[in-house]
Amino acid sequence: MxxxxxxxxxxxxxxxxxxxxxxxxxxxxxxxxxxxxxxxxxxxxxxxxxxxxxxxxxxxxxxxxxxxxxxxxxxxxxxxxxxxxxxxxxxxxxxxxxxxxxxxxxxxxxxxxxxxxxxxxxxxxxxxxxxxxxxxxxxxxxxxxxxxxxxxxxxxxxxxxxxxxxxxxxxxxxxxxxxxxxxKGRIVFNLEVQGKAAHAGHCGFPKPSAILEMAHQIVAMEALNDPEAGTSLNVGLTEGGVGPNTVSASAKARVETRFVNKENGDKVWAAIETIAAAPKTEGTSCKLEIITSRPxxxxxxxxxxxxxxxxxxxxxxxxxxxxxxxxxxxxxxxxxxxxxxxxxxxxxxxxxxxxxxxxxxxxxxxxxxxxxxxxxxxxxxxxx
Structure with a gap:
């Protein structure tokens, strides 16, 4: 044969x-x-x-x-x-x-x-x-x-x-x-941050900058990387703002996370939702949208x-x-x-x-x- x-x-x-x-x-x-x-x-x-x-x-x-x-x-x-x-x-x-x-x-x-x-x-x-x-x-x-x-x-x-x-x-x-x-399983999602536009030269503080809050979000989400558990997260694309003299009203990031089992996937996604629900910059808000996923x-x-x-x-x-x-x-x-x-x-x-x-x-x-x-x-x- x-x-x-x-x-x-x-x-x-x-x-x-x-x-x-x-x-x-x-x-x-x-x-x-x-x-x-x-x-x-x-x-x-x-x-x-x-x-x-x-x-x-x-x-x-x-x-x-x-x-x-x-x-x-x-x-x-x-x-x-x-x-x-x-x-x-x-x-x-x-x-x-x-x-x-x-x-x-x-x-x-x-x-x-x-x-x-x-x-x-x-x-x-x-x-x-x-x-x-x-x-x-x-x-x-x-x-x-x-x-x-x-x-x-x-x-x-x-x-x-x-x-x-x-x-x-x-x-x-x-x-x-x-x-x-x-x-590994995978989730690809968009993170959208809304702030409030203002003139950068005479904006009051705290400044409701979407880019500033996006920076906080990125640092917090990247901290979810856990090599020992086989969980990774990567912010791969960001965009936002108009110019250096304008406080940004919006910012957007494309992010992916990977995980070895359903439990770890549920855990990292819950952590992502918690981070997005609690912005650190006054006057801003965050929204998550899953683009694609694989178990x-x-x-x-x-x-x-x-x-x-x-x-x-x-x-x-x-x-x-x-x-x-x-x-x-x-x-x-x-x-x-x-x-x-x-x-x-x-x-x-x-x-x-x-x-x-x-x-x-x-x-x-x-x-x-x-x-x-x-x-x-x-x-x-x-x-x-």
Whole structure:
């Protein structure tokens, strides 16, 4: 079985990179609906050519979402593979290359995560060619808005997860074989401060400056960082005021906090609300608005059991597999809330994601796709 899967992938390696290039050369920035929809077109045709049924979920603002499933999936829970089509690179950024330098294939989304989408598709192609998908329920979900928190695909992710026995999120693996067994939760919010405009030269005191109160808020909120508890908070963007001769009437900050479990998330958010409710500058007030959030993916026994299955497959293939915890979020955070076993980082390796130096390690494509195929096969045996 392993030999047949490996031979198929080696023989079709060039096709894997051809599909990857076709996807990478389409700009699919989260805000570029037309571009993301072109990726949907390619994947829709690809899955139909494989004999899968598809359903395109139209979205008015972000790109459409696509679900594909084989006939066996209609009645039984089985494997769910998830890959997001959007990237963080807008067209005007000019990062539109696809080229190879040694073992590194550079381009927007090569690693995060169009390479993982290709790996998932070809893992299924290899299983099908070996006669190992007959009667085995499989579904794929390709969503369009993961990089902005999956606001429009979240319910669809959960719906498909509830129909499944286990899930592999095909984000890229680490260069040393790391797959993800846990992720931090995240809240991104706006902090708005209202003060009162006045002439800076003859304003009375205490001065109702929104910027002054924003400074107090920033210091107090940044003090919530707790590395030992795994809680972080970062004020990443601020704006406000008119000029140096005017007391600012308003100020705004974009903030994020990350946490390892729900308890810590509830604790830090309660502290944020307490700080905002008690401004230190007379004549000012504060308002909080959550922009996006993700629950934590908390490592549990079912996740560890699925990890052990993949690690055993890796040992049989001579490939490293190491469970790891990542601070960044993904759709695995959402799947984990449903309660089915889920692993992330099942795609090929690479690095420098979210930068113009993003790359995929070319020699990992066949290896990690083979690992995904064997893991899907064994997990279907275990969980079906």
């Amino acid at each position: 392993i030999k047949a899967l490996r031979n198929f992938l080696v023989e079709h390696e060039s096709e894997m990179f051809e599909l990857l290039e076709s996807l990478v050369r389409i700009n699919s920035y989260s805000g570029n609906k037309a571009g993301v929809d072109k990726v949907v077109d390619v994947l829709d045709a690809t899955m139909k050519d494989m004999g899968f049924s598809t359903c395109r979920h139209a979205q008015p603002e972000t790109g459409d979402n696509l679900v594909a499933w084989n006939q066996a999936r209609s009645d039984n829970p089985g494997a769910l593979l998830i890959g997001h089509m959007d990237t963080v690179f807008p067209p005007e950024m000019g990062f539109d290359r696809f080229d190879r330098e040694g073992n590194e294939i550079h381009g927007p989304g090569t690693y995060d995560m169009k390479g993982g989408i290709v790996a998932g598709i070809f893992a299924l192609k290899a299983l099908d060619a070996a006669g190992l998908l007959e009667g085995r329920p499989v579904a794929c979900l390709f969503n369009s808005d993961e990089e902005i928190g999956s606001p429009n695909s979240r319910e669809l992710v959960m719906e498909e997860a509830r129909k499944s026995a286990f899930c592999f999120v095909m984000e890229g693996s680490g260069l040393n074989g790391e797959i993800v067994t846990g992720r 934590p993916m908390v490592t549990n026994d079912s996740i560890l059991a699925l990890h052990d299955l993949v690690a055993e497959a890796g040992a049989d293939l001579g490939l490293p597999v190491k469970g790891t915890f990542r601070g960044g979020g993904s759709d695995a955070n959402i799947v984990a809330q449903v309660g089915i076993p889920v692993l992330d980082g099942m795609g090929p390796a690479g690095g420098k994601l979210h930068t113009q130096d993003e790359y995929l390690a070319a020699d990992s494509m066949v290896k990690r796709t083979l690992l995904a195929a064997v893991s899907i096969h064994r997990a279907l045996d275990k969980y079906q």
